[in-house]
Amino acid sequence: MLSGLAAALTVLAVVTAAPAEARPGRVQAADREIVFTADGTTAFGTLHVPEHRAGQRMRAALLLPGSGPTDRDGNQPPGSTPDTLAQVAGALGGDGIATLRFDKYGTGRTGLGAYREHPEELDHPAFVRQARAAYAVLRDQPETDPHALLVVGHSEGAMTGLLLSGSVLPRPAGLALLQPQAIRMLDLVALQLENQIAEATAQGVLTPDEQRTIVTAVHGAVTSLRAHRPVDTADLPPAVARLFEAFQGPDARFVESDDAVYPPDAAAALRPGITVLLTCGTDDAQVPCATTDALTRALHRARASGPGRVMLPGVDHLLHDRGHPDRLAPSVRDALRRFTRR
Template identity: 25%
Template sequence: MKRAALAAATLLCSCVVSPSLADAVAARLAETVVEAQVEEGVLKGYMLLPGDRSGQPVAVIIPGSGPTDHDGNNPLGIKAGYLKMLAEELAEKEIGSIRIDKRGMFASTTGFPDANDVRMTDYAGDAIAWLKVAREKAGTDCAWLVGHSEGGLVALIAAQMAGPDLCGVVLVSAPGRPLGEILREQFTGNPANRPVLPQLLEATRTLERGEKVDVASLPGIVRPLFPESIQGFLIDLLSYKPAELIAKLRVPVLIVQGDNDLQVRVVDAKNLSQAQPSAQLKIFPGMNHVLKETPKDNLIANFAAYGDAEMPLAAGLSDEIAGFIAGRR
């Protein structure tokens, strides 16, 4: 008991800072809005650059699929704020970042009237534009791409044509198999899909063939998954093979994956690692898709983390990423 009391007292003392020191820390991590100009319009991002020294490492953090914003949140129910938390933790470790809103979404709507009128090469081109902004703002020769989930695939595509602006790539919970294979696994693994599983699988195969799905022919419960407005994007998305893309890279790569991820599996990370043996691979026990550590085989806790902005990131995650980036300056 005495040891516990002493530890608690020590912890309390370490957290009490003078107002001037607290203000200094806040100013050091002040977030600023930055822009990237592309042919069609203006993209917005949110920059955290620690300190005032030029030449510190900086990364562009690319969000995942759907209407996911620069913080990692999504109006469909994801409120975990995991990308903002990652950026803040990286800043504390002297790694700067720019978190971005994808074209046509949130703050990046100027010049993009239809967010669904997009292809993966558009996102990749935007990522390259952000690389230039990041290295100029940070005063560095190159910048990093950190892609989460579908953002990892964007990073892999962008890396094929980024040139010297790119220092390297960090893939976080990124697919390592064609998306059609992952979709089939997700559909088949959910018992609730059993009554409509044939239609789900056939719709996926149709898109993989490069053909559009007749939405009217689908059961009502399935139609929201394959709306006409995004089928062009889905056809494009399903055409990519992540393992083939990573095999072509000649820049440093870190692959980070949680073993409690319900959307992207450890097998994806291992596929990527096998395709690019020079890449560094780190598996985090208990980490789920929103980068929070949750108990294994507890779906309720896993899904609850998607809406919990107070829950910390998985222990060691930002240390791993920051260490990798800093070690390859």
């Protein structure tokens, strides 16, 4: 098994769906299984190549999944299977853009790989290096234009894409940040917990005094984590206490490295003029639109070009709305189309 990044990649492309007979001069759409190696771990992904002219070099997008054990399709089976990234790939493919999505560490066929015996050593930079290796694979495909590459990240994957886009060559032509993690991780966790506690208080599950006690304990836990002190969980509900205990245990290295990133600072490394789309949904309880304010200002200072931030009325974190609970909301498809047409 080889280690290293773009310079030490082992790539295998296998056609997994036999294309139907194409029109004269056209190559039919098809999916290919892509296998590549980064940091001693073999990763598996799907390259979707839309119908195109024979010999055509086309735009191509690397798709990056959100937090937790989210696989190439944007799923956390068996409990959560929204197919978020598979649906994004379908939307982009319909507009003639090839896509590569892959099983990141801990998911799908990739699994933990080299981290199997010591998962506590897995940190956020490892996911960025894995994404960098995938970007190199996408760049080198015979159908893709290496000077027209896009990076599309969802949730935590958007933050990964932001870090990636400022460090790869050639620099991507466009970056789509879909419902992005736009503030530090622990600040976002605290905000999500505050909102959940406020809702429980509004429903009468907690008293206002209990609400204040728990919120104070949550902020104390965040302060302790950042100071590398043990977290006092005495005033936390059991489920919240277990969350912060995990943050001090096997997930400690990942949490610390993720929380060290302030996405607005990462925007400064972007190439001036890069096309950026930043979406936020008004029904997104995980990444409220207000959390993207500082990143939006930072992208403006970095001289990124539009469409910039696009607010999506009624859209949730999984890019659905109430009228389309199982597929991309029309406003999301619209925003992606505006992004790619630039």
